[in-house]
Amino acid sequence: MKLFQALSFVILSPLIFTGVYSVGISSLDGRPNGNIPPHPAMPLVALPADMKPLRDGIELPPYSTIYYFDQLIDHKKPELGTFKQRYMFTWEYYQKGGPIILSTPGEGNAATYFGYLTNRTVPGLLAQPNHGATI
Numbered sequence: 695m696k697l698f699q700a701l702s703f704v705i706l707s708p709l710i711f712t713g714v715y716s717v718g719i720s721s722l723d724g725r726p727n728g729n730i731p732p733h734p735a736m737p738l739v740a741l742p743a744d745m746k747p748l749r750d751g752i753e754l755p756p757y758s759t760i761y762y763f764d765q766l767i768d769h770k771k772p773e774l775g776t777f778k779q780r781y782m783f784t785w786e787y788y789q790k791g792g793p794i795i796l797s798t799p800g801e802g803n804a805a806t807y808f809g810y811l812t813n814r815t816v817p818g819l820l821a822q823p824n825h826g827a828t829i
Contacts, residue, residue: 789825
């Protein structure tokens, strides 16, 4: 038994002291340890910020145009007021009765995700054949 304890110490010691077998050491990206996968994120789609779509030969606003509307802070308590909700959209493929395809990067800043309005991504690929708009 003493031989087993001695061998265990010799084998596990380097792991414990180098941090390979450490508990409580977190990874650099905020995960508790490296065995937990990172949070999923939407990849950016490369697209020039001033790229303007065309519809029937008419130039539409650039994909990167940001629009605003007044959003209620709490729909059950409208007296709390509103804030400016920003969004980007294009009606490049839209025809009356077509669907509205919504895509959101979740809690991330959407300012650089205007590439998701195009047919280079799933929302645009859904909108184009179905005559929809992307937001």
